Amino acid sequence: MDAQTMSAPGTAERTVVEAPPTAVVHRTWETMITLRESERGPLQIRHAPLLATGDLGGGAPMSSILMPAGLRASLVRSLRLADADVGLRSGEAGGRASKGLAALRADIAAFDDLTLPRQAEVLSCLNCITEQAVAVPLVRNVTSDHLLSVPGGRVLYEVGRVLLRIYNPQAHQVFQSVAESGADPVLRISGRVQLGAMAVRQQGDLDSATAHVQAAWSEYAEAETDLDDFLRALLQSRVSRLAALVAMRTGDTHGQSAAMERSLATALELERISRARSAYDRLVSAENMKIVAESHLKAAGGAGDSSGVVKWATTMLSVDPDDPGTWRDITTHAARCGLITEAAIATVGMTFVGGTGTVGSVERIAAARNRFDSSAELRHELAAAIAGLAAAAHEPMARWS
Structure with missing residues (x-):
């Protein structure tokens, strides 16, 4: 970004900050915009092409990071891209649409006729590419009855993520339903993690957050033997991150340190396990490690630990x-x-x-x-x-x- 100081006669100087060249911006965000697979761009958006085509290696959506709603639409406008090339409506088909974009367009148009597992993938993809505005009209028929099945629960969980990102207070109700009544222990645990994070960040309710951590660990203990190695490591790492956040806010330095160590140890175990799994699982693992490293960076920065900042920045x-x-x-x-x-x-x-x-x-x-x-x-x-x-x-x- 270039900064130029400008002034006119009789006026004070003002600084004009220019945005990066559009070629750089397009290169960084191309995967989000085009849904073409790439090894470039932010890690979390590289999930999108696989979600768009349903190429998850037989597993369910487990993506985590939510970027600001509407980012993709804003980039499309800023870069002046053609709807025929990057639009999501079926009427915009044509142009140079990628395989992923073509698949997503078709499934958005036929959303009500899709299987529940595919609906969950489509919603997860829309969450990934910040297109919650497209997702909201699709889920008008989703109700608590979806909790009666595992695939339906996954749809409802993604609806919760849609609502969370657009700051709709109903997100809390959705995650609570998933956490308390979901048919899948993985989703019940994930719902508790979402509720705990919301209790800390949105409500400042540390008692509720602590209760959600305890409930998540209890659910995990009951389900552990039925989970595969990948899900065991992923869920442990996610719950441990929440436990560390709650411990930090309550001033429990020992608990925070222990939880952060566990989140890192299980993230490293997840990395090892994911090497033999699908491309999507490897991305989920890398995303998890990114979040773990970020939490360690923030802890080091908050403690004034310069060597820790350099370590985790690296x-x-x-x-x-x-x-x-x-x-x-x-x-x-x-x-x-x-x-x-x-x-x-x-x-x-x-x-x-x-x-x-x-x-x-x-x-x-x-x-x-x-x-x-x-x-x-x-x-x-x-x-x-x-x-x-x-x-x-x-x-x-x-x-x-």
Whole structure:
């Protein structure tokens, strides 16, 4: 992102911040827009082509990260892309639609006639690509009766995720129904995790959050012997992350440390198991590791642990260097620890991979500089570091290895 200082006669200077070139933005978000499989772009959106075609290796949707609703539609408008190429309505068929996009268009048009497992995949895909506005009209006939079957419960769980992302308060009711009455223990546990996270982040109700953690572990203990190794590791890691969050908010440092260690150990076990599984399962595993690394990064930043910030920043970049959010989080927590050069580099990295809105990151760096170091040499160090990153923009790990 380029910043230019402009002024007119008799007026104060103003800074104009330009967005990254559209080619960079399109490259980063291409998988979300086109539903073509790729090894580029944020990790969580690389699930979308497989969800669109139902190529999950025989398993059910287990994607986790939800990006801001409407992001894809906003990108399509900003990049001025043709509806025939990227639109989701069946009437827009044609153009250069990918296999995944063509399949998703057809199944959106015929949603009521799809099997319940396929409906869950379609809704999970729409959640993945931030198209909740398309999903809402599709689920008008979904009721609590869906809880009577495992596939129906999966549909209802994805409906809960749709509502959660658009800040509809009915999301709580949906997840509560899944957690209490779902036919599938995996969904009951997942529902508890969602409820616990909502209790912490939206309601500040730590007693309820603690109860959801305990209920999730109880459900897990009952179901453990019936789960395969992949689901055992994934669910343990997810519940442990919630337990760590609740422990942190309640001031239980020992409990937080133990839960974070368990979340990491099970994430590593999940990585090992996923190597022999489907491409979708490998992406779910990588997404889980990304979230675990992010939680460790935030804990290190909150504790002022600069070496921990560098360690977990390195891990996050090894897992997902193409997500602007990865670089943004590194900026925030590096600046918090006084790692001003690294924070500035991460802000530039966010721009290089197609991120926008770096002004807030720049403000955090400036505040950190005032707090930790006001030396004139810092400007030269930053300039040299940023120049080096620009020269090796295709290898974002270079500065952190």
